[in-house]
Amino acid sequence: DAKTTQPPSMDCAEGRAANLPCNHSTISGNEYVYWYRQIHSQGPQYIIHGLKNNETNEMASLIITEDRKSSTLILPHATLRDTAVYYCIPFAGNKLTFGGGTRVLVKP
Amino acid sequence: DAGVTQSPTHLIKTRGQQVTLRCSPKSGHDTVSWYQQALGQGPQFIFQYYEEEERQRGNFPDRFSGHQFPNYSSELNVNALLLGDSALYLCASSLTGEWSNQPQHFGDGTRLSIL
Numbered sequence: 001d002a003k004t005t006q007p008p009s010m011d012c013a014e015g016r017a018a019n020l021p022c023n024h025s026t027i028s029g030n031e032y033v034y035w036y037r038q039i040h041s042q043g044p045q046y047i048i049h050g051l052k053n054n055e056t057n058e059m060a061s062l063i064i065t066e067d068r069k070s071s072t073l074i075l076p077h078a079t080l081r082d083t084a085v086y087y088c089i090p091f092a093g094n095k096l097t098f099g100g101g102t103r104v105l106v107k108p
Numbered sequence: 109d110a111g112v113t114q115s116p117t118h119l120i121k122t123r124g125q126q127v128t129l130r131c132s133p134k135s136g137h138d139t140v141s142w143y144q145q146a147l148g149q150g151p152q153f154i155f156q157y158y159e160e161e162e163r164q165r166g167n168f169p170d171r172f173s174g175h176q177f178p179n180y181s182s183e184l185n186v187n188a189l190l191l192g193d194s195a196l197y198l199c200a201s202s203l204t205g206e207w208s209n210q211p212q213h214f215g216d217g218t219r220l221s222i223l
Contacts, residue, residue: 032209043112043198043214044151051209087150093209094164095141096200098150 004088009103012082018075020102022088025069031090033064035073038101039084047073049091078106110135112201112215120221121189129184129218133201139163140182141212142174143198151198157182158204186220194222 005023012018024033032051036044048055048062050071055062061074075082087101113132121127133140139158143151153166157176171187180201186193196219200212 034211041216043200043216046211046213049209049211091209093204094156095153095166096143096151096212097153101150 004090004099006086006088006099006102008100009105012075012078012104012106014080014106014108015077018078018082018104018106020073020075020086020088020104021070022072023070024088024090027068027090028092031092033062033068033071034089034091034096035060035062036087036089036096036098037082037084038087039081044087044098045084047086078104080106080108082106112199112213114197114199114215114218116218117216118219118221120223122223123189123191125189126185126187127189127220129186129197129199129220131182131184131199131201131215133180133182133199134213137201137203137213138180139202139204140176140180141200141202142182142184143200143214144168145196145198145217147195154184189222191222193220195220 032049034049035047038044050062063072083106085101115130141156142154145151155165156163160176173185176182196217198217200214202212203210
């Protein structure tokens with residue numbers, strides 16, 4: 001399984017963009033980059049995924065570097081409800097391997 | 109459109125007992141995966157079921173077993189419970205597709221406490 005490196009925590013001001021980095025330098029060619037988040041006492045929530053192109057949906061944008069060794073999840077306008085642990089996971093279709101994630105605290 | 113539902117939401121057992129947890133996948137999904145999340149840790153993969161067969165298994169002992177039914181719902185069984193089995197048990201469903209990579213969608217889990 002590809003290993004990931006994420007900052008353990010970060011703060012973000014409400015209404016500002018939150019940029020969450022992830023290093024996945026050992027990602028395999030068939031692995032997509034997935035992002036999930038887990039709000040306290042809930043199951044992980046799927047956010048977005050991509051292979052090599054940048055992706056955007058109603059929740060976030062995903063920027064993947066050309067060499068695919070790192071990516072950035074962008075929450076365009078963070079709200080207090082975005083406070084959660086965010087996980088970056090290289091995934092080929094069977095098991096998800098969760099690392100430590102980034103604990104994001106959105107402050108008013 | 110109902111998402112992934114799990115039952116019960118909370119359960120208390122004692123050491124040595126057996127437990128069965130249940131999961132109904134999201135409508136249209138045919139694959140169910142189970143994860144264990146200890147307090148303060150990320151979820152750990154237990155196993156995945158597709159076409160009523162265990163397709164992949166994580167590093168969990170044989171005390172952990174599962175089943176998938178023809179309607180794609182699934183059960184997780186744990187025998188001879190240990191204190192260390194106390195955790196949040198998460199079920200995730202997905203659609204196995206040959207030509208695309210599909211996300212897993214999670215339920216909110218069953219909180220199992222062993223006394």
